[in-house]
Amino acid sequence: MPDFIQAPLIILFSTIFINNFVMVQFLGLCPFMGASQKFESAIGMAAATTFVLTIASAASYLVETYLLVPLNLEYLRIITFIVIIASLVQFAEMVIKSTQPLLHQVLGIFIPLITTNCAVLGVALLNVRQAHSFYESVIFGFGAALGFSIILIMFASMRERLESANIPLPFQGAAIHMITAGLISLGFMGFTGMD
């Protein structure tokens, strides 16, 4: 397989399964627990996060390479990225609201919530640390978002089933969700070491 196809595939596979952001790196746990009550809202959250994560990793790469590095301002990286991500999310919400009102209605509150999703900042910072190129950064962000989406949707479906399951009283509510999340995480640990 030629390298320009293989390398992105490796990054994708690695971010989705081996280094899954939620289950292995424990980033973005708040929406993972918060937005997974219902299957539909989980899908909305997943779609919005995918959009923002991909754009944000591209934008943060551009700012890092063409603004911070030439000016020797790497120590301002985090605050810059936060500004970039927050404004991108706002921008995305505006565009979606005016062009796709239906989608905006579905995603609703989730879009501004993504600003506080640590996975977004995490992806931007990891891109810098692993010295990704522009394309690698975009694919890394997209893969991270896909991994997040898979986990979120999977967990939402599980929670819908847990609703009707006969759970012993001490384990009801958050407890069983934590246990479930832990078991999924254990499962994903099984990918560790794959290359």
Place this chain on the structure above:
Amino acid sequence: MDLVLNEFTEVILGVFTIALLGGATAYLLSFSARRFQSDTDSVVGDINRLLPQTQCAQCGFPGCLPYAEAIVTGEAINLCPPGGQDTVKALANLLGREPLPLENDTQHEAATIARIRESECIGCTLCLPACPVDAIIGAPQRLHSVIEQHCTGCDLCLEPCPVDCIDMIQVTEASAQDIVGTVMLAEESLKQDVSTTECIGCDLCELRCPRDLAPQALYWERKSIDRLEAIGLNDCIECQLCDKVCPSQLPLTQIFTDAKALSRQRKTEFAEAERLKRRHQKHQARELTRTQNLRSRPSKSDRSAILQSLTKQHKDAAEMRSGK
């Protein structure tokens, strides 16, 4: 000194960069806010505020906001019966259009209002939340009524009513029909026997029943003897206590007595049918053994063999007797 200056310029650079970046994104956002938040939104909002927010869908759109959006794209402004001519005027002022007379859509040739047929209302309160203008008054298990001045004739209360006791009547005839209707109702109620009034589901009979039956449930199921027996018809001792407490004065005990008679009749009929069935089965069994016996008769050759052996025995016996 040089070092301090360097540090200083570096800090200034950082501050400027962040400020510039922030300014740029702020400008981008405000620009896109103006670019993407097109003015249709505010017009839709203005129109929507003028509409009565009854969400009655008489305009042909699912609610007031969809109608407001449709007006922006060129829909007529005179399709809102609850808003009336005032709304049409206000919309015409806002949009600079000609204030047309209010259009009555094809379903409602004239303005209508809802009227509850009070003898049939069971007091379920389901129509109360459906009314967008809170024009229906009532409480659980109490009679409901429509405040006619407030009713916009939107039909929304018809659908939730479980007993279909709400009529849409034309406003112009309302007053006339009111009198006629009342007279007719009075005449009807004189002619009607009490059994035509309805159970209001008040539970009083259930509380009173000495055998812990549910007389109202028995009343609801009065058409089906099977179900009546399943919920304890034959435990009824016909004490008439339920009759005394029933606010609708339903002849409950009479109904139960009749049903029990029917039930008994059905039981005897059933027993008779059972007896006949058993008799028929016995008859069938006898028939079966008879035909089987017929089939197991000795065949012709067997019979001749039996005959021969019998003759032989007979002959031997005769010889033995003569030989003696």
